[in-house]
Amino acid sequence: MAGRLNPTYYNYRPRQAGILCNFASDFSGLMKNRTLSTTTLLLLVFFAGCSFLIYEVSYFRLLALSLGATVKASTLVLAAYMAGFGAGAWIWGRLADKRKSHHRLLMLLFTFSGILGLLGYLMISDGIPAIYEVLATSGMPVQTADRLITPLSLALLFVPAFFMGGVLPVASGLIIRSDQGLAGSIGKIYAWETIGSALGGLATGFVLIRALGQQNTVFSAIALNLISALLLMLSRPQTDQNPAAKIPEKPLRSGKQESKNEAGKLTANNIAALAGTFILGFAVIGLQVVWFRIFRIYMTNTSYTFSLIASIVILGLFAGSRYFAASSKKPATSLSMPVLLLITAAVVVAGAGILIRIPELIMFPLAGDQDAYFMRIIVIPAISALLVILPVTFLSGYGFPLACSLITKNQHDVSNSMGRVLLFNTLGSITGPAIAAFLLIPLLGAGRSVVFYALILLIAALLISLKIRQFKTGKLKAIAISGSLILLIFLIVSPELKILPPSFTRFDREIIEYRESVEGTWVVGREPGGKGAALSTYVNNSAVIGSSYDAIKVVKMVGHLPFYAGLKGKDVLVVGFGIGVTTSAIASHPEVEHIDCIELVAGLKDAAHYYSGLNNNIQKDKRLKVIAGDGRHYLQATGKKYDLISSDPTHPILGSGSLYTKEYFELCRSRLNPGGMVSQYLPLHKLLPEDFQGIIKTFHSVFPQSTVWLGHNHAVLLGVNGQLSIDFNQWSARIAASPGDPYFYNNPYHLAACLVLDHTAIAGFSPSVQLNTDNFPSPEFFRFSSFDSRNLTQNLMFLNQNRCETSRIFTDIPDQEMMQRFTEGNRLLTEGIGYDLSGDRRNLIKKLREAISVNPENEEYPFLIRFYGSGR
Structure with missing residues (x-):
């Protein structure tokens, strides 16, 4: 019966096809106080795993909004969640075996998981932001507020996770009622929990949040917990199938020599199990931080991509535990654990070889069509994770039930033993990511960190084999020692392992500068063609700045428009420094006295000097202060007020x-x-x-005097904390007083003609257009049709066809006819860009010539004819 629970378990039905029948039977017999079948209890374990991942994904996402979407913050959050799980597994497992009250304890654990899940959600979504607001209003510095709120946030994760952590060991003690097939049964139960977790993570990331919203997604997990508790409450606790069997108070001994052997075996098994599961947690979860860090350099950074990769991590755990359940015919020995660690180290090294060559091996052969976004967002990450991550997590999934089987004496010790294994595994799962985020990546870089974890696995295999002193470990020791020496020499003498964005490999760009930090890798490259060729800068897999004329124009508009519109700003906050183009536009206005700039990868400031022609060496400006961190978190925590908040973030679906x-x-x-x-x-x-319209409508709901300005095929949102009315003469005077910029055409009529929507036009949007909120973040949890290239044209034409009258914002325009000519010219230009986006450049040039005939004063159009006519 390998791979199945023993038939002597109460109410066991061997066929999986009977799952739904058993479940329905349980419901029909509730009023008769029937005991729950093994299959139904396994379903409860499955639903527990599903609900716990819903909580985890939701809590992590919500805390990222307050604590910041940084690797360091997410590592602390993971540590608190895992610590709660481990402590809960240990304490509740011991308590269950001691009191023999598995049924009642499991009911209470589900109940408290649901109740505390709700309270945790309310505190994390509403309470933490409210506390930050109180502290910010009091003038408390950001760092001090963080020191107070971060421990509170971690406690809010620890407490519900403490109750959730007890479910698996307590449920195992309830399900397993015989010593027969004990190891396989442990593996099977763990497999049900992990497959539930994998499906819960996939459902949350791909379906639930977009369909139900964040709040109702959490409520669905709460419902699963409470329904499980209700089933247990209405059912009758089962009795022991063999009540005559008593728990032996002491191991049976036949003599002094046997007692010594038994004690030695027990000691070896405990060392192998607990040390091995600690190292597996340390290495595998630490590697997960490093893998995700590297995948962000290779992959399209969307919520779906990383939900998929995270779920494949858990699927590996499921597959490994399920394989253990199916193959555990013979009792495991203490030697099994160091052998497993040795194999895991080899698989990590093999995966590292694939990892550093993913662009050539996987991405380029499969992503020939740059518009094949399903391939880029789903298929390529899935294949990469299956090759690099799944083999390692498979072995880790095998290791958990192996460790449990090594230290579990009998069925009466299941909960306690599993709790201990979960505790040690969790301690490793906390330590490994912390070392990765705070030590390894900053010192070794992401690529070499993978090698470090392989080294740790080899050393652990060697030390455990030495400690357990088994005569069969000679070859194992030799392999572990030689492998450790090879990896150690590699780490000492190897050059830096550069993990580059795929475009650098594809186009053979020359690397000018490369730097890694915990939050991201930035690299400056030069296109083929020598020193005069164009430069490109990337953070992870995102270009910091577009090289096209329209991209430069719009980021400069983000910086200039507020001042041209009449802002008298001294204190400015810039969310996202990039390479400083928007910041330099802001700094060109002499009334600005202070510029705080929040940048996730603060070291990116060191790349700004490569673009001095675009940013006027803004990095040397004494008014500039670059602060490392997440922009939204900074705004949440600071009480400082600004005259201007300027944001040039990446695309909403890209992080x-x-x-x-x-x-x-x-x-x-x-x-x-x-x-x-x-x-x-x-x-x-x-x-x-x-x-697209939802974002505009959302902005308007907060800033009733909002406007939208068009810069070719990009736009700018401009909102004011008050009324917006621009005197055209003052507008013109401010533009005339600003320094000349060869990359920015600043004719006052030309810029005024870029106005496309005012507050009245936005207020007329269809009622069906939904606001974009933290609860329903539609752009973030997008549909794949979002990548259809026709969306750009449709959104551009929407703005062009719904243009507002310029006079609704601008007053005292001295030459109305000229204003009309510039507006009509801009309309024709936009039509031409629409043609160009459809691949029809001929009609773009035609529209530009029409624009010149209508608006000959506009100096930009002749330039654009030369620009587009040259094929750029």
């Missing part, structure tokens, strides 16, 4: 979704001085029309 929600815009408004402004980049591409 910056939280900077386009109503709650973020409300944070910005709360940190503005009276009359202050917010300017923010608004993409038109990769957004469904309803999501």
